[in-house]
Amino acid sequence: MSQAYQIHVLDPSHSHTSPTLLNNLTLNTLPIPVPGPGEVLVRIRAAALNYRDILVVADSPLYTARTSAGLTPCADGAGTIEAVGPNSTWSDSIGEGVLLVNNTDWIDGDVEGYKVHHTLGCGGVQGTLRQYAVVSDEFVVRKPKNLGFEEAAAMVSAGGTAMNALLAGGVGPGKTVLTQGTGGVSCFAILVSTVAVALYAAAMGARVIATSSSDEKLESAKKLGASEVINYKTTPEWSIEALALTDQRGVDVLIDVAGAQTVEQSLQATRQGGTVVMIGFLTESKPSDLVQLLLFGAKTLKGILGNSKVMLEQAVALTEEHDLHPEINVFAWADAKKAFEALRAQNCVGKIVILV
Template sequence: MRLYTLPKTDAISDLTLGERDTPRPARGQVLVRMRAASLNYRDLMIVTGNYSRGGVAPDRVPLSDGAGEVVETGEDVTRFNVGDRVAGIFMQNWLGGEVNDSHPGSALGGAVDGVLSEYVLFDQEGLVTLPEHLSFEEGATLPCAAVTAWNALYAGKSPLKAGDSVLLLGTGGVSMFGLQFACAAGARAIQTSSSDDKLARVRELGADDTINYRETPEWQEEVKRLTSGRGVDHVVEVGGAGTLPRSIESSRLGGQVNLIGVLTGGEINPTAIMRKSVLMRGIFVGSREMFEQMNRAITQHQIKPVIDRTFAFDDARAAFEHLESQQHLGKVVITID
């Protein structure tokens, strides 16, 4: 089988295409013929040696997100059959409940080998069934970005409900799924970008209000104006410390800020959090239980993930370069034929 590995992690050029024997499933394992994989900002940080959770072992197979079909099962496998369409969960042993210290050690593409390979072995517990209306390419976008957005909006103390307002920063994978989930819930979505073309696109996809943060650098004031001074109920905060103070100011008293990204640096003053009684949640993807809940909602509302561009397996480096350019809207996908 063909697969990509990372002999070292200094640059995108370190992605190395090679071959290994196709594995066979042991007891409780499932062999999946991967059909598509998708990229997250985490994957770019890992490949370039900038991952905040530390480096990865030499020759690690990258990427956490992928979808394919079951081609062989080991003994005692009861959850899946040959031919089932599946996706792996981000942390292979976080099945439900609260996250604990053991879960990050099972994260695909980081602590353990990922999915940028023609075949991948999974424990049967580390997979979910794809919604029937999604293609493999669409299904491959779900494990990290979509589950992260779902966790942010639905797994906290105040789950999103109809009539709530949501602020979404940027137009990457997490924010685009957040937009789709907000629209499905009947919530008001306010989205930011530095590109008017991207803002026009998100309005087509259902955003109620948009803000060009380059033209409006004090965008928190515009959020407050749009909400008649109240602020939003939820913030999907993917920027990090550099944007967090404005996200807090954009929140209503007692609102919820879901901290996901680390795109910008800076210092955080906790005074504003206390003053506004904001609930701050650090989000690290989510569990299989969340994934399955989300898939039921995706099926019910026939949600189709937003894919910016698809690359061939042999062009994986180009896919990473496209992600690095920050020109994408939605997800970047690699097909595995």
């Protein structure tokens, strides 16, 4: 038998900020699944949280996919191959450490075929907050050799999405990148952007400016490789400071995790012809008129929808080649609800990981 956290009580009165939110999440005992043809059984060792997991547990209308009763949440996981089904391509890899690809559509190429409701841990697709999972061969990749399971789980969405954002922004020699916050994707963007230049454009040293809400978090950002930092609590007009740090030119690429409340400042902080890559929506919606900023600045605002399997494999290669290690906060299996509370409080630097 095995254990899994499942969402059983779906109450429309709940919200992602409700103190009773985690009453929706219960720990249950289930049979160990059996892999079929072309499938592998993975013993999940660690699962990492993303902000969308809070929305999924609450069945929040802020998320595009409705939650099904009995769903196991979480999209990110790392573990070992325990068994394989007939004709599996992983038949010689029993015991090997792997990552679970967090969507079942996007292997490579254009994002057109990607469907949010086919992502692990949302809608009706079972997620990674369980001890055992059966997945198709193509939806596992080898984990980085230099990372343990906790760090590896943390890089699935964060590392892959950061890779997608940096590629979309055209990071190259001499480029300046601004990252918002010190959550999972932002921290991995700091790590990856300083070396992606070397890998893709044969040069080292993208300059990274990081913003966050506390000086303590900004010190962590410096340790991860940020050249300059801005505290957006003490400097609410942080775009002005970003312009000052770039001699009024603006940054080449800005990775926006907050969404509606920051997009105007993000565009203001970006150079003429630069790119704002939007990868999150952590703030409440509000009306904005972006036409002047986009048109007369010749700027690009590009939404990022997760990452493909190939992008995750690229992130794994970077992680191994440059021995990158994400910032993580680890919670025990029995403390999974405390991990969700910590995520909602947004008082951790880096990714929150649950041992499974």
